[in-house]
Amino acid sequence: MDKSARRKPKKQKNYLKKRFFIFATLALILVVGSYFSERLCPYDPYEQNLSIAKASPSLAHPFGTDRYGRDMLSRVIVGSKTSIYSTLLLVVGITVIGTIVGIICGWNGKKLDTILMRISDIFLAFPGLVFALAVAAVMGGGVQNAVIALGAISWPKYARIARSQTLAQKESLYMRAAILSGCSTGKLILKHILPNITGPILVTAMLDIGTMMMELAGLSFLGLGAKPPVAEWGSMMSDTRNLLTTHPWVTFAPGIAIFLSVMVFNLLGDTVRDLLDPRNER
Template identity: 45%
Template sequence: MSQEVNNPSTSNPPSINPRIESWKIFYKKLRKNRAAMFGGILVLLFIIVAIIGPYFTPYDPGQTNYQVKLAPPSADHWFGTDHHGRDIFSRIIHGMGITLMIGFASVFASAIIGTTIGIVSGYYGGRLDNFIMRIMDVLLAFPGILLALAIVSVLGPSIENVIIAVAIFSVPVFARIARGSTLSVRKLEYIDAVKALGASDSRIIFKHILPNVTSPLIVQTTLSIATAILSASGLSFIGLGAQPPSPEWGAMLSDGRAYLYQAGHVAFFPGMMIVIVVLAFNIFGDGLRDALDPKMKA
């Protein structure tokens, strides 16, 4: 009489990692949003161009040639030349790295600081929460660009100071989002259970609260990068950001305003790139918000 042999690999189906499964659901939702996918592809393309593009530009971004100054777009100069005869296409490619660096650096700094402040404030509550939130309210009372303008005016015009200024006015937004999410998670029963088991505050914050508040913070990070790029370009436009001859887009746009009627392409192409990059981040951020929303069906 034959005896049936149980094979563990066939009798017990392999378990699926919940984190991998959640990422699959997230990607499925994101893929259905064509606008978000288009924005994400553009963002990825901009990052790649910012990294490798400067090695393949046809001209040096600082090379002047007054014989072809204010030349219109042509086969030799795809976006034309500026008032110093510099190739605008080459300057835009080189400036893409500067623009994205300002956006990413300022937002990541503000996200780290703001998230830390918000989680600590929401977790401990009490007087500490009131003190921190009142400071955030004071910062939020000023329009972001005006606060950045005041900070750069004190620190002096430079790219580094623009990053500091944009990071400071972005901190309250992340702090309030992190605090609100922390207050919701802190009330859950399993947090009380973990405390009863003797887990330390740092373990609870980093292992149980932080993973549950990352979704809105990721969305806000993407949207804040667009705001940071726009703010940095505005500061450079009025002379408080990147200084000549830096190929930063806001500074290029400022140079071109004197030639709007004589050679409109000098201002058009930098302005067009600012609009496209900001729009791409906003569209991608909206798609991330829908994909990370648990109420949205896959």
């Protein structure tokens, strides 16, 4: 192999690391910025001023104002906390629950595996958003209920991945050696199984952040998520959708925020997937 061929994997790896640093930094800015969103708002996001209702974008109000004269930029900024942290809580929850169920099924097998996998099959048989709509409607809406509704339909994917990876690791030679050495079940799972199945689960979770964010916004848009006057991007789009033809900037502002956030997290997920791809290690 010539020197140029050897340099290619190294250049690819360095490029992926730079890309990861860029998108990880952007994602961190979004997360940290949303946490301090109330301090970053130029105006009170809930203060009404009917004298400037439906004002066009200007230097004073870059995203204009809504029908109650509330500054849209401030509402978009403060709404990031609800939208982003609800999404992260949802993804962490379904990842942990799905991984635990998958490891239990893959490790124990037999009847428990059959029962839990048939339950996951039932959940997977439903269209995700339709099932979440039904659950959220029964529970009465609200951000918390929207998170629970989406979590109820989303965990089986992680359970399937964790189960298949656990079964593969369980039959490996190093696991047999660890069992013969007298390792306890807890130590086998925590020290050997979990670290070796984390990669695929982490990539799936990273790629799921954008999807879950859009689905949470979708539930709020349909009136089954955050309730006004709580600032949340999907709810804000729903509240202003009848102004789309006359004052489009009011609806575009939270829409752009969703677009940019989903794009950043999706690109970060793609980069993590490429970094963990064994072909890029060569």
